[in-house]
Amino acid sequence: MALPINLGNCKVGSNLKTKVATHSAVLLKRKWLSHKSFEIMISSPPGFQFEPGQRVGLSMGGHTRDYSIVSAPQEAELIFCIRSVAGGKLSTLLSVADMGxxxxxxxxxxxxxxxxxxxxxxxxxxxxxxxxFCSMTRSGISNFTLLHGVRRQEDLYYANQFQQNAHEYVPCLTAADPLPQKAFKGKVTAYLERHLPSGAYDFYLCGRQEMIRDATLLIDERFPDSLVYTEIFY
Ligand SMILES: Cc1cc2nc3c(=O)[nH]c(=O)nc-3n(C[C@H](O)[C@H](O)[C@H](O)COP(=O)(O)OP(=O)(O)OC[C@H]3O[C@@H](n4cnc5c(N)ncnc54)[C@H](O)[C@@H]3O)c2cc1C
Incomplete structure (x- = not known):
């Protein structure tokens, strides 16, 4: 049996009455990574510390949402990679807000x-x-296998970073034609099923709920002595 550990979305604090730290920052930069996703840089609040892989709540115009941090703790600013959701309140606001x-x-x-x-x-x-995974890589973690599931090649933001640091970096594209070099045509779960050698691994799954559900079921069946850590974006 694999051990699905849903640590990534533990609501630690909500029942424990832990005080959540609130910091003030300003928007410094925005760069579009593809036609749907963009990166924002905000000032790092004084004294703000985090571990690679953690997330924060970002709030603007009365809307607060969770976003995972892309930058590494040693970087001077905080960076986030955000998908512009049609009709989405905060992602839309962040995609047009003025610098400052x-x-x-x-x-x-x-x-x-x-x-x-x-x-x-x-x-x-x-x-x-x-x-x-960007934050982890920028912090010096290497020698991992990374599967990045996207629709098209333009969504493979940060590919250069992973090509240099991953033991193996496999873009998994569901709608690419022609397929870029060394990419896999299909979902990340299909790659896991067909190409990952059997064995015990530490799996770190991050993204949409459906992928995490399907991957966890597959891992349980195919890689039963593995550990699974998840971070669900919902
Ligand atoms: C732990 C955690 C970490 C997260 N990290 C990131 C991150 O690093 N980058 C990032 O882009 N998002 C991340 N998210 C998602 C983010 O918190 C927001 O849900 C997302 O940006 C949409 O917010 P919104 O205010 O624009 O849309 P809302 O106004 O909240 O939603 C509008 C509608 O869009 C739907 N919707 C929400 N998200 C999506 C989506 N991705 N695709 C299609 N429809 C959607 C909603 O169900 C709703 O119907 C994370 C979520 C969690 C829980």
Whole structure:
């Protein structure tokens, strides 16, 4: 039996009356990574500390949502990778806000952090679920296998970063034609099923709920002695 550990979304604090730290920041930069996703840089609030893989609550215009941090703790600013959701309140606001606009930052939160063990690490992301793995890589974590599931090649943001640091980096594209070199045509779960050698791994899954459900079921069946850590973007 694999052990699905849903540490990534533990609501630690909500029942424990733990005080959530609130910080003030400003929007410094925005860069579009594809036609649907963009990166924002905000000032790092004084004294703000986090571990690679953690998330924060970002708040603007009365809307607060969770976002995983892309940058590494040693970087001077905080960076996030955000998908512009049609009709989405905060993602739309962040996609058009003026530079210098105030942003409140709550946290950091979460336990989706890297634990070094003797087992090989397999990182699996869909879309902007790549964010925590960026932070881990920028912090010096290497020698992992990374599957990034996206529709098209333009959504493979941060590919250069992973090509340099991952033991194996496999873009999994569901709608690419022609297929870029060394990419897999299909979902990340299909790659796991067909190509990952049997064994015990530490799996880190981040992204949409459907992927995490399907991957966890598959891992339970195909890689039963593995550990699974999850961070669900819902
Ligand atoms: C732990 C955690 C970490 C997260 N990290 C990130 C991150 O790093 N980057 C990121 O882009 N998002 C991340 N999210 C998602 C983020 O918190 C928001 O849910 C997302 O940005 C939509 O917010 P919104 O205010 O724009 O949309 P809302 O106004 O909240 O939603 C509008 C509608 O869009 C739907 N919707 C929400 N998200 C999506 C989506 N991705 N695709 C299609 N429809 C959607 C909603 O169900 C709703 O019907 C994370 C979520 C969690 C729980």
């Amino acid at each position: 606009a105030p942003v409140s930052v709550y946290g950091p939160h979460g336990y989706f952090t890297f634990r070094s063990t003797t087992r090989s690490a397999v990182f699996v992301a869909t879309g902007t679920g790549i964010a925590p």
